[in-house]
Amino acid sequence: MTSKIYNVLFICTGNSARSIIAEGLLNSLGVGRFKAYSAGSHPTGVVNPLALRALAQLRIPSDGFRSKNWSEFAAPGVVPMDFVFTVCDNAAGEVCPVWPGQPVTAHWGVPDPAAAIGAEDAKLQAFKDVTVTLKRRIELMLALPLTALDAMAIQREVRNIGAR
Numbered sequence: 001m002t003s004k005i006y007n008v009l010f011i012c013t014g015n016s017a018r019s020i021i022a023e024g025l026l027n028s029l030g031v032g033r034f035k036a037y038s039a040g041s042h043p044t045g046v047v048n049p050l051a052l053r054a055l056a057q058l059r060i061p062s063d064g065f066r067s068k069n070w071s072e073f074a075a076p077g078v079v080p081m082d083f084v085f086t087v088c089d090n091a092a093g094e095v096c097p098v099w100p101g102q103p104v105t106a107h108w109g110v111p112d113p114a115a116a117i118g119a120e121d122a123k124l125q126a127f128k129d130v131t132v133t134l135k136r137r138i139e140l141m142l143a144l145p146l147t148a149l150d151a152m153a154i155q156r157e158v159r160n161i162g163a164r
Contacts, residue, residue, distance in 0.1 A: 006146070008036045009081045009103075012088040015040025015067040017051040017114045017127070019087050022134045024055040024062065029138055037081075039070035048114050054127040058135075074099060083158065087134070088112060104155050108137055108162035137161050 008026055012019035019038035026036035045067050052062035073081065080101030085108045099105075110133050116126035140161045146154060 005032070006030075006034045006082040007079050008034055008083040008085065009070075009073050009099075010036065010038045011040065011070055011084065011086045012038070013041050014044040014114075015069075016044045016046055017048045018110055018112065018130060018134070020047050020051045020065050020067075021054060021127070021131050022085070022087055022108075022138070024060045024065070025058075025131070025135050025138050028058075028060045029135070030142055033142070037073060038065075039068050039073055041070055043067040043069050048127075050113065050124055050127045053124060054113075054131045057128070058131065070097060073097075076100075085158075085162070104151065104158055106155070106158040106162045108134070110134060137164065140164070 010019040010022040010026075015038055019040065023036040023038035026034050030036070047065045047067055052065065056062045072078070074097030078100065081099055081103040082101070084099055084103045084105045086106075087108050087110055089109050110130045111126070113123070113126035113130045116123045141158060144154070144157055149157065
């Protein structure tokens, strides 16, 4: 095991649901090994309350999240990211900033739970489904022997995780 803490940025267009959920999951599951952040290319400025409920149902703290622009993480002097993951198809197709430190990047797209229609229970289920998918991907990443893999192998593995 390494003493290095890997910095991870999850990106989505609005930074209100999927990227927030991923940030919360990784900070909970990867404590001591990973520090997660989230941002959006066009942040809504508001975190979706159902994203926070989905995290709270897993006993993951749901306070302190905010919707923010990805430019905060591309500015000079910010902590360099080791990994950058897009979790929505829109953000994956956009021209991203140049990230300091040449992080490993991958697309881990999941459906937008905020687009779910119907009763409150159906909407919450959409958030739970996305949470389960992201949790599984994060668990697979946490199982990777990062210190035993070279950069190209890590890149390949995290991209493969997003295809699952």
